[in-house]
Amino acid sequence: MAPDAKTIRPPTVGTRDFALLAGLTAAAALLHLWLAGATLLSGDEAYYWLWSRRLQLSYYDHPAMMAWWMAASTALFGESEAAIRLPAVLAVAAVTFLGFDIARLAFRDIRAGWWTVVVLNATILFAAAGVIVTPDSPLLVFWSASLWAMVRLLDEGRLRWLYVLGLSLGLGFTSKYTMVLIAPGILAVFALFPEGRRWWKSPHFWAAIVLALACTSPVLIWNALYDWVSIRKQLSHSFDAPVGNPWKSLVTFLGTQLGTVTPLIFAFMLWGMGWALWTGWRRGNPAWFLLGATSAPLLAFFLNHSLGGLVQPHWPGPAYLGAAIATAGAWVSLGPAWSRSLRGAWIAAICLGGLMVAATYAQMASALLPIPIKSDPMSRLGEWDRLARAVEAERAKRPDAFVFAAKHEVAGLLTYYLPGHPIVFLTGSAGFPRIPSYDARDAAALPGRDGLFVIKDGRYALQDIRPSFRGLSLLTTVERTWGGKVVDRYEIWLAESYGSGTFENK
Structure with a gap:
């Protein structure tokens, strides 16, 4: 010793x-x-x-x-x-x-x-x-x-x-x-x-x-x-x-x-x-x-x-x-x-x-190792820019449409990777203090506008937002991959003519 x-x-x-x-x-x-x-x-x-x-x-x-x-x-x-x-x-x-x-x-x-x-x-x-x-x-x-x-x-x-x-x-x-x-x-x-x-x-x-x-x-x-x-x-x-x-x-x-x-x-x-x-x-x-x-x-x-x-x-x-x-x-x-x-x-x-x-x-750095997707934490880094490009393509067709998501992580990623870093709204939130990228004044300007809803598992989320919009229609589906393997699939929905409810604190 x-x-x-x-x-x-x-x-x-x-x-x-x-x-x-x-x-x-x-x-x-x-x-x-x-x-x-x-x-x-x-x-x-x-x-x-x-x-x-x-x-x-x-x-x-x-x-x-x-x-x-x-x-x-x-x-x-x-x-x-x-x-x-x-x-x-x-x-x-x-x-x-x-x-x-x-x-x-x-x-x-x-x-x-x-x-x-x-x-x-x-x-x-x-x-x-x-x-x-x-x-x-x-x-x-x-x-x-x-x-x-x-x-x-x-x-x-x-x-x-x-x-x-x-x-x-x-x-x-x-x-x-x-x-x-x-x-x-x-x-x-x-x-x-x-x-x-x-x-x-x-x-x-x-x-x-x-x-x-x-x-x-x-x-x-x-x-x-x-x-x-x-x-x-x-x-x-x-x-x-x-x-x-x-x-x-x-x-x-x-x-x-x-x-x-x-x-x-x-x-x-x-x-x-x-x-x-x-x-x-x-x-x-x-x-x-x-x-x-x-x-x-x-x-x-x-x-x-x-x-x-x-x-x-x-x-x-x-x-x-x-x-x-x-x-x-x-x-x-x-x-x-x-x-x-x-x-x-x-x-x-x-x-x-x-x-x-x-x-x-x-x-x-490479995503080349043969690790199963569900066991690879690095897969969370893959192809968010691809999803953003798909959203931007739909956004270009509807210049007045706003973008929203059901998860704060997706809201942050789309804000970062979309050109111009636009506000991406979050369902169930009027913004600050839950998410600091917007506040109730921004949400108050949404009624009457169409939205682009980006969601991974849309069934329950669509049920939640359906009463707030005149209509919902699927625009496209985007596969997010890592190392050539599909990690998950995101859907982009057109949510027509927002009324009220979805962007209030819950």
Whole structure:
């Protein structure tokens, strides 16, 4: 067993190590940027792009940080796919640096930093996060920054890190509500270890909490103005979404985590989380305990949540930041005996993860791998421009017709890929706050006009809108393909002479 890390000063990062880390991170960022520009947007990304065109303090689905970042990126570099996704590219680069430094500081070993970089980049979850932009992009940055500030506070005891921690926590919440789930782990360290308890009597501790709350004010103000609609939605989504078969949902969740984290690395991360919690507590090392306390409970939360509702594969993503650092640190701390016994499995885990990441990038860029469509998440990137061209052809025949859809993702994609970025209305919504691309004044101008309704599964949606229009007729059907295989089929319907009802909040 290596000496207690608390008795050793952390190694400095030499010029050679820094240059190598910067070079590798820049190379990965360039690869991510190329992929970002070579693939079409997904539905969620296009929807978030709508947010960036009408900036708000917060939004119906998530807080606003990602929209603010995207607005800055597109203002500087235009509205290409690469510019829209640039925040994701930069976020993963920042997390790479932070993860390296957290591991170096927590384990007093620069090898832990390098293994953290390797483990993170050998997961599909982290690899995809460097290309696809979501609210998780800023969330991962501020989650990592919170861990970094906390580890530095524990190590150095300097007041400034307390304020950096408060700032990171508040900005993280203004990125995504998931940020609240880091708080129990951090508070546990402040409560259980003398290095943390010493701050309870300091007025600066409470000032840092006030700073964190002040940073959340955009989300709180917006929700207060709109009857707390976003927070109520998230609470309902988390606790009031029963599923028909909870055990099937649980197995699906575990399967997606094995796939996105890669199977062997997932197993090592579970071990790393447990090791960090147990060893950190037993040896009185709050930094190690912190890594386990901000990862294992988060994964357990979503594991339990999967019994009551669908959990998207990337939702537990922040848990794997602490887990990757803990796993890398455990690997370099356990000594030669453990390393020899697990070396084969460790190398296999990294190699398998690397191969799966390479395959993901190849599929994202080419769609050539023979993956079944239903099992290929990359298929959501395929041929939205083809659908937009078909809609535009019908729109050219009816210049006064408006376009509408039943899904916010489709509304975002059509707005982006149709010439001139026109408003695409959403059924069951008068616009803001549900979707920020239009408001009730825009919807009020629709009566008497024809609409072009774009729908994938039209039976129930047509029943819903039929009373609002004089007549409905199918114009054309468009197949959306990926790698030469049909992903889904969209219908374009002519909805004649809108009356009322469809574009009111429901």
